[in-house]
Amino acid sequence: MPETVRLLDENGVRIPSPQWDPLIDDLDEAALADLYEDMVVLRRIDAEATALQRQGEIALWPPVYGQEAAQIASGRALRRDDFVFGSYRETGVAYTRGIDPVEIARVWRGAAASAWNPYEFHMATAQVIIGAQTLHATGYALGIQNDGSDQVAVTYFGDGAMSEGDVSEAMIFAATYGAPVVFFCQNNQFAISEPVTLQSKTPLADRPVGFGIPSVQVDGNDVLAVTAVMRQALQRAREGGGPTYIEAVTYRMGPHTTADDPTRYRDPAELELWGKRDPISRLRTLLETSGLDGPELEARAAAAADRVAAAFRAGVQNMPDPEPMSVFDNVYAEPHHELDRQKNEYARYLEGFAS
Amino acid sequence: MPETVRLLDENGVRIPSPQWDPLIDDLDEAALADLYEDMVVLRRIDAEATALQRQGEIALWPPVYGQEAAQIASGRALRRDDFVFGSYRETGVAYTRGIDPVEIARVWRGAAASAWNPYEFHMATAQVIIGAQTLHATGYALGIQNDGSDQVAVTYFGDGAMSEGDVSEAMIFAATYGAPVVFFCQNNQFAISEPVTLQSKTPLADRPVGFGIPSVQVDGNDVLAVTAVMRQALQRAREGGGPTYIEAVTYRMGPHTTADDPTRYRDPAELELWGKRDPISRLRTLLETSGLDGPELEARAAAAADRVAAAFRAGVQNMPDPEPMSVFDNVYAEPHHELDRQKNEYARYLEGFAS
Amino acid sequence: MTTQTVTMGKALNLGLHRALADDDKVVLMGEDIGRLGGVYRITDGLQAEFGQRRVMDTPLAESAILGTAIGLAYRGYRPVVEIQFDGFVYPAFDQIVSQVAKMHARTRGLVKLPITIRIPVGGGIGSAEHHSESPEAYFAHTAGLRVVSVSNPQDACTMIRQAIASDDPVVFFEPKRRYHVKGEVDDALDLAAAPPLGAARVARPGTDVTLVTFGGLVQTALDAAAAAEDEGTSIEVIDLRSLSPVDYDTVAASVRSTGRVVIAHEGPREVGIAAEVAQTITERCFHFLEAAPVRVTGHDIPYPPSKLEKHHLPDLDRMLDGVDRVLGRTRVSA
């Protein structure tokens, strides 16, 4: 197991690294300020969504709170035509792809089975079956390989997912074919109530090594380190070097979803400890140290967050319910006489109420 | 990856090892001669079964040819009350447990869905679903643990099985709970036609390490080395040290089953190479070197093989077909009115022919 | 007899508690069932009382949960496995279909697998994709399994104890939408005296139409029967309780007297439970049938987003529409 890559410590102090620094030397203050703003906006989307859930506008929300650096930095490292296959907790990654949070909320409101157009944003819609998407990404990467393209498939999943057979199988297939896929594990320490120690007594980042996949553990609350390791993994994949596994060590500061009560299983001291490792304040300190005006930075980010939050709230509140008869839509791509028959029956049934 | 453990080289020359020798210092000439005889008998069972298949007495047979040392040495290392969960290719292990090969042939003849009584021989019946038994062994080991017993569960499987999600999941569960289970992988280089390099570009023995399980690769054609590593693994499990993975590197000298034609995919040079690494002749050389009379040894083993083969052949040839109505037996442990109804219907239907 | 008024969720908890207390070979396994007590709190407090070996939080892998349960059963344990939601049982399908269901027959009865597979089931709870599925048919089609579905607190408590006591594997469906509904429960009922696990129950007697259903829809059927009575139609409601085997004696007796049968369930129609019940009833009661059996089921679609689930799930109106159809009326709705 290599050490955990960290380029910005918990107090916002830069840790120089001859190995990793060259990978982020283009990240100037403006770029970092952008990452800062992204993270602030993301945290605000979460807060807004949680409020909307309390108000009954959406049924459920899985917050990213605490994992902002892991998602924003890795998402921003992607090329537009790379393709992402994530779980249900990738609001931040989706945000970096340009996906409107209203679309994400549409699903949690129960108004659609999935949200955005995957081909428009080069990101598959959310996956609820734990780990299933890692195989889809691997298959997509085989397609990239066949096409002779230098795109990369990237899959996001959690520490809990590491136990599902599908994830091991995905790594096995990726290794066998040298597929251009990055396995990005957000180890947020929990699978609902289960601590990561239940999934493994040894570091999760050891596993891919056993499958023959280069593995790196990174401080998931450090935008710089996440950017560096992600860029390296993408570069390797583009150049035909095959898959890489990244474990971003972070913490789920919120509940599993708004339906969860983490006080039943979580140590408050641990929560407090991780609160001090906050990815946003850490970056803010760095930016201030390098001369930026903190309050101004904060004000600008807050203004952006306000704009996004207002649009988000309005979009959710004004969201129409889907049409009843749409339940029959798109079950098949081609005509299906039996389902048409059921559809017509049900339409007649509904008409009975109208008359 | 540690080096491959080898205590007896391909020419039958003993390789001393301060680390491993103490584990086999009780293996005197008599004990080795017994292992030799077991292997000869096993090879003869295979030959007899193949002949019986050609004669139409059994439908199919998966030979162990080439893997005799891996199975006999590991099987002989077990305590009677350890419990084995194997695949369909464990004739040798079954033999060491005292299971009559006629019972194995009963299944391949199509006369029973499984053979022996698992509780009599402490060995589950054959498993056809690749890798499934590794989970059963792990669960059984959890039971051992609960009971505070020092028994060990041992699971046998192939190189191909290593790709199935179930096998990864079994290692994950075993590691999490520190279950007393030994994962014994016979890497016979092939999964039907697929070379092991399709399952993994890197050594299979690396994988368990990633799961936090001690792993050892052993020359699977070396009875001494297999005995040593198996004893160590069993000892660790008995003492509460948890699971161990053993990869016995060997070669499937025969076809996948009697229905297979390996000439379609196998390099004759490779086959020839592995023929020189034969586990039986290697041990014979060692025994001769240490003063035993080779021809006498051979004659004694051949006589034993003749006896077993004759009983085997007679047992198979005289095997009665199962009763037609037995298809309804044991589907449920408790009464089932609907199945009884089907059974009665079918009995009446059959009676119609009698009248 | 000590009865208490509890929710169906609590009734299950009481039943599990009693099973754990009665037989130390009973072990509970699943994701989040220990410390958290399960996402529906069905196992609440059990780990604290019986310890981590009896109530095991497992790693996140359903195939392994079933596979290791098999190994435990092989060694004489009686594992009770929780699948967190209906839609998450499929990764374990291979172990269930190829191992759990077949082991007893394979080993000529030598190896028993008294495994209970608890599955919170069905919709009507406004949840996300894969959280509202009705996979009953997959299991009822699988020889070697028993399949039950509970509809009320007393059955939940008694039947979970019976399922655990059964030497056969039992797939045990718990309709989520009924978890919070209360009823009188005696958790110490003598299992031998209680109706057997496989018995159906006439939940409401009636004379014009037999309405067969189970699990989450039993209450809906009772409500429909009450509504129909006001309109002068007498519906006999049968709660199947056991989906495999079905207690056809009870169903057939009813249909022989009513001549008309409606079968309702949430799951998809095509090759569903209702097809089996209808055809078997047709086979056994053909000359009593005044009309073709009518199915009132979920559509043959993936479970829709929750805002539309009411257009998928049979409700009181759709059941009454089915009753009207089997009576040859064209319903004029309210």
Add this chain to the structure above:
Amino acid sequence: MTTQTVTMGKALNLGLHRALADDDKVVLMGEDIGRLGGVYRITDGLQAEFGQRRVMDTPLAESAILGTAIGLAYRGYRPVVEIQFDGFVYPAFDQIVSQVAKMHARTRGLVKLPITIRIPVGGGIGSAEHHSESPEAYFAHTAGLRVVSVSNPQDACTMIRQAIASDDPVVFFEPKRRYHVKGEVDDALDLAAAPPLGAARVARPGTDVTLVTFGGLVQTALDAAAAAEDEGTSIEVIDLRSLSPVDYDTVAASVRSTGRVVIAHEGPREVGIAAEVAQTITERCFHFLEAAPVRVTGHDIPYPPSKLEKHHLPDLDRMLDGVDRVLGRTRVSA
């Protein structure tokens, strides 16, 4: 038109060859399908001709085969997946049921998964456990999938091409016991002119009883019909070809004229394909039915050891017994 007389196995090979040649997005995946050409040699020679990227030997993991096929389809490929034997499809069940079947609806039609899942199916071949299963009902019950079963070389060749060309996922059953049976095949048939993938076929016209079956039992049904004719009974044999959706127009038209229907398949009876076909026909033809539909199926048991498979599988005699029962006769057997 260039026809040749080939086995059904070769007909599939020809169909796959043509699909690979016609569309470079078609890729084949599976265990042992490349160098070996498959354990049944259905893909014989295809890797040599089209290369390892188009005809992929995969690691031994069925869930991954389906899961990566989904990813390939996501990118515009048309994967054709081989499951080596029927009993090995269950590890892939989750990917099939929760992903393959639901993706198109989930993404509102944006993501198409034109995946063909080839499954050698059924018994009668004297094979080992898990090698003779008939899992059709599991897939027919799953909304979002199309399910077909072929019975002869020409259908095998044409339908595999149609399945690959379909934008929907198709579970494609190939009855093993028919692999070696020969027939005339035109592998260049115009797909648009051929009967559509979903159409049933009247394999033999008749007037007294409709005998519905598919796949490996079609020939048995034809033999039964020939035997019955000698006894004066005229059986109309319908080869369903598509199990989901079923072409009920064709089946119902036949039953309306015969008034009696027998449905036969190898798979277990309970919640099986025959239950669905019988109940739907009862719904649509109730007043034409002279007798309850009769099912002639495998028993509700795990597939028995091969020495006993003849006591599980419907054969000519059991079909005729079913015909007698639907005709209200008690059969006196030969």
